[in-house]
Amino acid sequence: MNISALARRAGISPSGVRWYESAGILPAPVRAGNGYRSYDERDLSRLTLIISLRRLGMSPVEAGRLATQCLESGPTHPLLVATLEQQRRKIAEQRADLELLEHQLVDLERTIEAVDPRGTDRRDPIAVLFVCNGNSARSQLGEALLGHFGGPDFAAMSAGTRPKRVHELAVRVLAEINVDWRNAKAKHIGEFLDRRIDYVITLSNSAREECPTLSGRHNALHWHLDDPSEVGGPQETRLQAFRATRTELTVRLRPFIEIARRAAGRLPAIAGPDPAR
Known part of the structure; x- marks a missing residue:
């Protein structure tokens, strides 16, 4: 040719x-x-x-x-085999990153849709209730992290459909970011049926299905997270699972906090040029 x-x-x-x-x-x-x-x-x-x-x-x-x-x-040259395997790993990592980004975008879209500026009394803290099954790990982390990052603008709460003792590793990973959660107690969702809630965030599919109807007007979000307390193996492996949940909640909470603040008119004013100059 x-x-x-x-x-x-x-x-x-x-x-x-x-x-x-x-x-x-x-x-x-x-x-x-x-x-x-x-x-x-x-x-x-x-x-x-x-x-x-x-x-x-x-x-x-x-x-x-x-x-x-x-x-x-x-x-079957070893270098070619190794090169192809390396590329497969890179593709898998990129696919995982894209899937995570897609989930984050979906969460953000749902958050924007759920936030209703008429649903929050601007005089009171924005009340957010995190719900999972046992109120021992995911929802406890959500409550603690929202209080840590959201400050006085938020009243963070958590509950479970079948509450049990707060997991020691949840307390430990919170201590790693200087959040003292040693006195936390697990609570049943029934304690919040008559409370004013602005946002209910369910953190497991089963909790969303089992969560009773709360009184009053509120917005609902669903962030399904794997339960870190179900991870077995060595202590360090289990600890890494809790850290991963802490990180994922942090990533999801950042945009939620800003959007909820904006809806409630609580974003700090953006500093502009000094008119005296």
């Missing part, structure tokens, strides 16, 4: 083929009797592999060297 056919089948331009040849990435082509470049299927395989490796982030020289090694030793 001539250079135009090779380039077309490889998906690049003829000038790109010439560049790879001039840089020594591709071997010098065979010349036909008429002096024109002539290529075969092996040349196409080499060029296609080089282009694929370049798309995986390799430099032209690295891609050319590995392509040559693979053509000599076969597709």
Whole structure:
């Protein structure tokens, strides 16, 4: 095949083929009797592999060297296998990051939809109730973190549909960010049936299904989080699960706090230029 056919089948331009040849990435082509470049299927395989490796982030020289090694030793060359495995891990990490971003965007959209400036008495703190099953981990962390980050603008509360003792690791990961939660007690959702609540945030699918109807007008959000107390294994593994829940709640609470403050008219004034100057 001539250079135009090779380039077309490889998906690049003829000038790109010439560049790879001039840089020594591709071997010098065979010349036909008429002096024109002539290529075969092996040349196409080499060029296609080089282009694929370049798309995986390799430099032209690295891609050319590995392509040559693979053509000599076969597709199971250790470096090629390692490169492909590394790319699979990167793709998996990127996919996880995109899924997390999608969840965060959905949460933000739901928060914006749920926030109603008419539903909050601007004279009182914004009352937020976190609900999960046992009120031992997720909802306790939500209550503590909202109080920590939201300050006096919020009245943070938590409850469970089937409350049990506050988990010691929840207390520990809060202590790591200087939040003292040693005196916290688990509470039943029934204690809040007649309380004024502006936002109810359920943190598990089952809690959303079992949560009784609260009196008064309020906005409902659902942030399903895996229960860190269900993670087994060594102490450090379990502790990491609680830290991950703390981090995820922090990420979700940041936009919620600002949107709820704005709806209630409690964002601090943005400092402008000094009119006296």
